Amino acid sequence: MTNSVPQSAAADYPCGSTETTKLTHTPLRPFGRIVEAAGGGARIEDLPVERLVRWTEESRVLVLRGFQLLTEREFADYARRWGEVLRWDGREVVDLVVQDNPKNYLFDSGDVPFxxxxxxxxxxxxxxxxxxLDVTPGAGGETVFCDTSRVYRDADDALRERWSRISLTYATDKVVHYGGRVTERLVTQHPATGLPVLRFAEPLAPETYKNPVHVTVHGVDEPEAGDFLAALAERVHRSEYCYAHxxxxxxxxxxxxxxxxxxxxAFTGPTRRRLQRVEVV
Ligand SMILES: [Fe+2]
Known part of the structure; x- marks a missing residue:
């Protein structure tokens, strides 16, 4: 399932110093874009970073298909062209695979909440x-993205005003590459566009998830906190705001x-899926 819509646009872009590769742009629903390179031999390094930044900020999710994968070193070095690369316990590239006896839910086969x-x-x-690097087709494990700028855009004035008074504290034990305690406002501004966006992570209950995340809501009366979190979770999961890759x-x-x-x-069966991830500050 790529949720691709029929209209697409093809264009030639300079790719490398001597060749021209045809790129086909296809919008995804309800947001996102796939850019496919003809021939399968294109390299991401040959596209100007400024252009990819623009496409990513316009589309939120940009999928490149028909491009050569990078070695771990090349992947981190490429990301450095965009900015500082975050290190997790000293590592720039995090391998995301399902493990047999994981300490943390990211490496388990169940769902990963927003x-x-x-x-x-x-x-x-x-x-x-x-x-x-690898997949098992039909075994679930789609990555789901919610565009919170659209969620905010569609909220009425009363809800926006309520949200503006909310902050949330997240707490989790450091079992793998992250952990600690942090408090964030629910509504913040996108650093490039200035648009309001939501910073929300769903609570992870200890009976369901390994390495749970506890969430405390500030700005609503304590008895209402559970209902507030449930209503927010329901809203960000609406299909009009979500693209599943x-x-x-x-x-x-x-x-x-x-x-x-x-x-x-969640994965629906055994999977070979292997993703590598880097984060750019
Ligand atoms: Fe993540």
Whole structure:
């Protein structure tokens, strides 16, 4: 499932110093864009970074298909062209695979609720990149993105006013590459566009998720906190705000970590899926 819509536009872009590669742009629903390179041999380094930044900020999710995957070193070095690369326990590239006995829910086969990346990091990533090295087709594990700028856009004045008074504290033990305690306002501004966006990570209950995340709401009366979180979760999961990416091996995906929150559907069976991720501040 790529949710692709029929209209597409093809254009030639300079790719490398001597060749020209045909790129086909196809919008995704309800947001996002796939750019496919003819011939399968294109390299991401040959596209100007400014152009990819623009496409990513316009589309929120940019999928590159038909581009060569990068080695781990090349992937981190490429990301450095966009900005500082975040390190997690010293590593710039995080391998996302399902493990047999994981300590943390990210490496389990269940769902991953919505969050933004870097909540517990010192720096705030602007973008994150994935490359997909392997998949098991039909086994679930779609990455789901919610465009929170659209959620905010569609909220009425009373709800926006309520949200403006809310902040949330997230707390989790550091079991893998992240952890700690952080308080963030629910509504913040996108650093490039200035548009209001929501920073919301869904609570992770200890009976369901390994390495749970506890969420405390500030700005609503304590008895209402549960209902507030449930209503917000229901809203950000609405289909008009969400794009689910069904991975193909070879996909490179660039995402805007400020406009979006993201999660993953559960795997429905054994999977070989392997993603690598880097975060750019
Ligand atoms: Fe994430």
């Amino acid at each position: 969050h933004w990346d870097g909540a517990f990091a010192d720096a705030d990533p602007r973008y994150f990149f994935f490359q997909c 069904d991975w193909q091996a070879g996909d490179i995906l660039l995402a805007d970590n400020f406009s979006l929150i993201h999660g993953r559907t």
